[in-house]
Amino acid sequence: MTMSGSGSGGGGVLPRRAAVIVFLAFAFAYFLSALVRAVTATLAPTLAQEFSLHARDLGLLAGGYFLGFSATQLPLGTWLDRHGPKKVALGFLGVAVVGSLVFSAATGFSGLLAGRVLCGAGVSACLMAPLTGYRRWLEPVAQMRANSWMLMTGSLGMVASTLPVQWTLPLVGWRPLFWGLAVLIALSMVVIALWVPGWGSAGQPKADSSAAEAVPQGYGVVWRHPYFQRLAPLGFFCYGGMVAMQTLWAGPWMQRVAGYTALESATGLFWINVSMLCTFWTWGMVNPWLLRKGFGADRLMAMGLPLCSAVLLGIILAGPQAGGGAWALFCVACTFVSLSQPAVAMAFPQALAGRALSAYNLVIFVGVFVVQWGIGLAVDAFAAAGLATVPAFQAAMVVYLACNAGAYAWFLLRGQRHNVLTTPTP
Known part of the structure; x- marks a missing residue:
């Protein structure tokens, strides 16, 4: 896929190899975010039995993720434009690590709900951060391809949250599953920190500052x-x-x-x-x-x-x-x-x-x-x-x-x- 050249999207685009590396770094994080989003559907019978949850509790637990996710979207957009995808993604993923640990240590419904809200907020940048970066780093055709393949990795995460998680539960239990997710999310932070360029970092052209100043807040x-x-x-x-x-x-x-x-x-x-x-x-x-x-x-x-x-x-x-x-x-x-x-x-x-x-x-x-x-x-x-x-x-x-x-x-x-x-x- 063509990711270098002048492009019509404005700013500077990444060389092909660098673009692929950046895509893989963000794709790994988005895979984990989709797994975290969908895994409660598989865990619902186990959680309902262990914590004596009613149907309304399970519904609220599922909605807690979307509550945390939605609450961050508007400030997220401002921070992405101001600080760039790398810094924002790393900050948010740190919250997701905490959320996974809180969920794994929960002793009641309130702990489970708090963990889900934190997880939702923490992974809320996993798609918006790369798409914001692609707007500057990739040509228009490559942006369309990268968007589709990011959604593909999300679907892969949702696949992993179904039967694979169901097969894993009898072997390790649901709490160690979330310990493992916390470790993997932390690993994705390391990958993003090492592989993704900063906004206007050395070797990466900045967006037109005069145009940025002219944009309304x-x-x-x-x-x-x-x-x-x-x-x-x-x-x-x-x-x-x-x-x-x-x-x-x-x-x-x-x-x-x-x-x-x-x-x-x-x-x-x-x-x-x-x-x-x-x-x-x-x-x-x-x-x-x-x-x-x-x-x-x-x-x-x-x-x-x-x-x-x-x-x-x-x-x-x-x-x-x-x-x-x-x-x-x-x-x-x-x-x-x-x-x-x-x-x-x-x-x-x-x-x-x-x-x-x-x-x-x-x-x-x-x-x-x-x-x-x-x-x-x-x-x-x-x-x-x-x-x-x-x-x-x-x-x-x-x-x-x-x-x-x-x-x-x-x-x-x-x-x-x-x-x-x-x-x-x-």
């Missing part, structure tokens, strides 16, 4: 940007919904609608994550060719996102006949929306990239929370109205499908004539 310029406003509903409903299905609602659908056993459902989730891993790897391979053929992010999302709505409609109509394979196809079809992240970064000047990415990431994760909770509320509401379990799930998914359709319509209506990937902001 705060997030107002981000929220008001027409392209950000155009993509925000897609990030909220389509991207956030994809994560909500992948990390929560695909499982209950398989068990309560399709009649899967717990093991069959876990296996289905495993293959959903494997499918996502393979899809993001493929995106990274084909993006340069697609861009050369004139297929930028906007065009690909406009063409591809109706596919995920069509698949969701098929799942709704199929009902009990739609199992793990159908949900894997839905999540794979939704990956078109992942192209929006590097597109957002390239729509802004380098000095605003961190804030733009963090603001968009906040939109996505608020969407995850709202869709996860909203579907649960809708299922309960339709059940209270007299629908059986299967029709209640189908009706809730119809509501979600309507939200997706509305976000896609907004994206088309607010469309611009140019493609931000072929004319990135310098």
Whole structure:
């Protein structure tokens, strides 16, 4: 992948070898962050038994991660623009190490929750930091490839959190598992400290200081940007919904609608994550060719996102006949929306990239929370109205499908004539 040359993304780009090393350093940390994010789903039965947790406790425990994660996004963006990915990532990962140790030493629910909140806050820079750096260090085509392959390593982490963790638990237990995670996160800090260049360090060109000084402070310029406003509903409903299905609602659908056993459902989730891993790897391979053929992010999302709505409609109509394979196809079809992240970064000047990415990431994760909770509320509401379990799930998914359709319509209506990937902001 081409990572050197003048580039149109502004600033200076890294030589190919240095770029690969930087990518691997950040990818290792992001793999661990995804594993930490998803591992509580596998540990839920063990934790529920050991600490006598109710379903609401498990829900709050899972949400604690996203609470810590979301709370840091806005200050994170400002710090990334000011201090650069290396310093910010190292500071945040130190919090993740503490969070893992707190979780492993917990003697009650409050300790578990505190550990999860700290873990969520600590790994919240693991994707935004490299994407901010890629905006300055890589050419536009390489930014698209690196984004897809970062998401691939995240999918690999989620795969590792399922059956591999389940196989490991009887051998070592869950507390030593988190000791090991703390050690691995600390190791990732060492790798980043050694391999990732600092902002404007020796041999690395700085962004144009006069341009940086001209950029307004705060997030107002981000929220008001027409392209950000155009993509925000897609990030909220389509991207956030994809994560909500992948990390929560695909499982209950398989068990309560399709009649899967717990093991069959876990296996289905495993293959959903494997499918996502393979899809993001493929995106990274084909993006340069697609861009050369004139297929930028906007065009690909406009063409591809109706596919995920069509698949969701098929799942709704199929009902009990739609199992793990159908949900894997839905999540794979939704990956078109992942192209929006590097597109957002390239729509802004380098000095605003961190804030733009963090603001968009906040939109996505608020969407995850709202869709996860909203579907649960809708299922309960339709059940209270007299629908059986299967029709209640189908009706809730119809509501979600309507939200997706509305976000896609907004994206088309607010469309611009140019493609931000072929004319990135310098």
